[in-house]
Each structure stands twice: as C-alpha cells, then as structure tokens.
Amino acid sequence: MNVLRAVVCVCLLVTAGAVAAQTTSECPSLPASSGLQWQSLVQRDFILCKATAADGREVLSLTLSARNPELPLNRALRQEKGGFAGETLYWYQPDLGGQKPPGYDTRRITVVKFDKNRFAQIALYAGDKSELGSLQTLAQGMNLTPSAVAAGR
Template sequence: MKILHALIFLGLSLTAGIATAQSAAKCPALPESSGLQWQEQSAATYVLCKATAADGREVMTMMLTGRDPDIPLPRPLRQEKGNFAGESLYWYQPDLGGQQPPGYATRRMTVVKFDKNRYAQISLYPSDASELRALQALSQGMNLNPSAVAAER
C-alpha cells in the first residue's frame, strides 16, 4: 500500500512540475527600449513568439522547435548576413510565389539551428529599411539560453 501511495505522490509531483514548466514563458526577453511585446503560443513541439509594436503591428515572429522546419531558402532570395544565438545565418526574402504585396522589399526570414536539435524560424515584417535593420540587430542580440532567459525576467 505504501508503494501505491508513493507512486501516486510521485505522479502528482511530476504532473505539477510539467504544468509549471509549460506555464513558464519560453520566448526570449525583449529589451524594454524596443517597445515590442511578445504574444506567446505553446504546443508540445514548438513555441511561437509574435512581437507586436505599440501600434499593434506584428513585426516579428519566431518559432522555436526541436524539428528542422525544412523550409527551402533559395539562394536568389538571399539578402543580408547576420547572426542569431551565436550562429551565422543569411536573411532571405520570403518566396511568395511571385507575389509582391506592400512591404515585400523589406520582409525577411531565416531558419537557424542554434543548438543540438533546436531551431529558430524567424520572420520580420518591418515597415521600412530602418526598422528592418533594427529588427535584425534585435534578433542578433537575443539570448536563448533557458537559464539566461529566466534570469532576465
């Protein structure tokens, strides 16, 4: 009987620990000076972080996952070099099947593997070239180390 009680207690403890871990924020900290706020959506296999500006515009999305998103990034769409989480990368214009909606010239996306089985798919939706540079610099400075993210909050 004592073993049964111990197993039930252990199960409840593990369930509480999992619920606490899932409720903790998983998006990297944004500097207060950026004026951006994350809207976070979590699932079992990914975390989706959407950064919105004070005027409500979505300016960045970041999907953090343990699986390679396997998005084709054709060389002709390659734009600027950059860094993310200590890894070198290229920013690409998104392939929209030949469509070029307003703001297309400054839209960027990338996929980067930044740790063993950890990927970030980042999309930027700036209003102009100046905001593009600011968002690229912001993403370059993000810390995805879980202990550092918790300490920054």
C-alpha cells in the same frame, strides 16, 4: 506550389498564436526600449513568439521547434548576413511564388539549426529599411531562455 503551402502554413501558425496569446518567459527577452511585446503559444514540441509594436503591428515572429521547418531558402533571395543566439545566418526575402505584396522589400525570413533537434525560424515584417535594420540588430542580440534550450525546443 509547395512554397506557397509552406508560407500559408506559417501564416496559419502565426494566427493560431494570436488566438492563444499569452505572456511567457520561454520567449527571449526584449529590450524595454524596443517598445515591442511578445505574444506566445507554447506547445509540447514548439514555442511561437510573436512581437507586436505599440500600434498592434506584428513585426517579428520566432518559432523554436524540435522539427526542421524545411523551409526552402532560395539563394537568389539571399539578402543580409546576420546572427541569432550566437549563430551566423543569412536573411532571405520570403519566396511568395512571385507575388510581391506591399512591404515585401522589407520582409525577411531565416532558419537557424542549433543542433540535431533544435531549430529557430525567424520572420521580420518591417515597415521600412530603418525598422528592418533595427529588427535585425534586435534578433542578433537575442539569447534563448535556459528552459527553451533545456526542453530541446
């Protein structure tokens, strides 16, 4: 039940980002060829960046925070090895309490700890395996902005 609450909280946070969307340089740059656009929400203790495709679909969300999201990442759900901002990581299928909604097979989530008070939570919502690979490659090539790093977010 706690896992389900965590997933609901993340979804609510993402929805809040859509309501208060704005463009910011706090989010990592996206290659022009990706066709993605950031919407962001910047608060004192976190930055939420949500990438949407040309059709309006959310395909990637990135939360930079000074707080550990304490998201349980079940080893049984571990999938691909990857990277983000120079850090090595594993992608996981999200734990939705046994539910497998449409598109579940190509959803991924991970948390990266940079140091004591810097975390990134990344979620991918790919439409198919090919898009999943593209999004993982995109995430691996991202660099955090100097202002986000300096702010300890």
